Amino acid sequence: MKSGAAAIQAAIIDLDGTMLHTVPDFELALNGMRADLKLGPITQDIIEPMVGKGSEKLIRDVLALDYDAAKIDAVFDQAMAAYQRHYLAINGERATLYPDVIEGLRALQELGLRLACVTNKPIAFTTPLLDRKGLAPWFELVYGGDSLPKKKPDPLPLQQVCRDFGLPPSAVVAIGDSSNDAEAARAAGCFVLTVPYGYNHGMPVQTINSDGIVNSLLDAAKLISAHNSTSN
Known part of the structure; x- marks a missing residue:
């Protein structure tokens, strides 16, 4: 982080691949959808x-494993409805917190930072997942991928x-696991920190x-604390 820059006053934190390992949930929901389509x-x-x-x-990428573009378009609505039904049924069932997430959120809050969760996951999945995993109380704001006209x-x-x-x-840092987070932060003019254990599209x-x-996230809090102690 840049020497002499303004103190960080808020953090915008990603969900999948940053706070929660959710691929096991995706596996259940996507394979439920695929079974409905006889795949x-x-x-x-x-x-x-x-x-x-x-x-x-x-959904389009998963369907592209088996279907051409015309077939994807033909079954997309059916596939999306099936996926959403399966995901809502199992949301958070197999998802696990990454190490030091709660400790990191606590440390960020103790630094006086305001916290927001911004994810590309639909808000109908996001809100119950945050609740189920004990993350909801930490966040003043939560935006899903369909909360606003555009997503990361x-x-x-x-x-x-x-x-x-x-x-x-310039007083806000985004913390995420992928190029989506970094590109959004750069374009918005925010700082960005990345974790090495997430998904980042391979x-x-x-x-x-x-x-x-x-x-x-705990290491992020320590870095932000060090930054703020030397900032203007």
């Missing part, structure tokens, strides 16, 4: 690189949080243009 199951290794760009892209990597959700908090983007985290790689 065979797929593995987590196939699913993981597809996660992070929103449900519509995920568009900067709009991050810009909206900055407006909601009444803060300049690409190494080192390829992301960020202000630093942190091993956990």
Whole structure:
């Protein structure tokens, strides 16, 4: 993070691949959808690189394993409805917290930071998942991929949080696991930190243009604390 820059006053944190390992949930829901379409199951290794760009892209990518473009268009609505039904039924059942997530959120809050969760997961999935995993109380704001007209990597959700908090983007850091988070943060004018254990569409985290790689949200809090102690 840049020496002499303004103090960080808020953090915008991603969900899938940053706070929660949710691919096991995706496996259940997507294979339920595929069974409804008389397609065979797929593995987590196939699913993981597809996660992070929103449900519509995920469903189209999964269908593209078996169907051409015309067939995808023909069955898309049926497939999406099946996926949503299966996901809502199992939401959070197999998802697990990454190490030091709660400790990190507590440390960020103790630094006086305001916290928002911005994810490309639909809000109908996001809200109950945050509740189920004990994450909801930490966040003042939550935006899903369908809460606003555009989702990450568009900067709009991050810009909206900055407006909601009444803060300049230069006082806000985004924390995520993928290029989506970094591109949105860069375009919005926010700092961005990345975690190395998430999904990033199958690409190494080192390829992301960020202000630093942190091993956990707790490490992010320590870095932000050090930054704020030397900031103007």
